[in-house]
Amino acid sequence: MKIQITARHFKIHPQLHDSIIDKVGNLIHFYEGVIKVDVVLSFERVYNCLKTVELLLHIYDKTLTIVEKSDDYLKSLDFAVKRMERLLIKIKEKKYHKHKKQKEVIGITV
Numbered sequence: 001m002k003i004q005i006t007a008r009h010f011k012i013h014p015q016l017h018d019s020i021i022d023k024v025g026n027l028i029h030f031y032e033g034v035i036k037v038d039v040v041l042s043f044e045r046v047y048n049c050l051k052t053v054e055l056l057l058h059i060y061d062k063t064l065t066i067v068e069k070s071d072d073y074l075k076s077l078d079f080a081v082k083r084m085e086r087l088l089i090k091i092k093e094k095k096y097h098k099h100k101k102q103k104e105v106i107g108i109t110v
Helices: 014-029 073-098
Strands: 002-007 036-044 050-058 063-070
Touching: 002 014, 014 036, 014 073, 050 073, 063 073
Parallel strands: 002 036
Antiparallel strands: 036 050, 050 063
């Protein structure tokens, strides 16, 4: 899995970079088909200076996008990773349960 981190209009702190690699790297445990993850960090200089984390996750046939905003990058990253984990579990269940549908048995009495 390839992880690309982009920080818009600022330089990323090495500690934040390491925590992103650790947390996003764990997404492979939830779905094996993850090819690439793009993490985009940005901030808005409005009244409260919102920090935004955008996760773009590329799997075989889809691109999943999660955007989270809060007052801290780590908090936004945690929320985004939790949402992505739930989404990957949901996709995995749909994929594997689709093939294991039970055939209906029709009872005939004579």
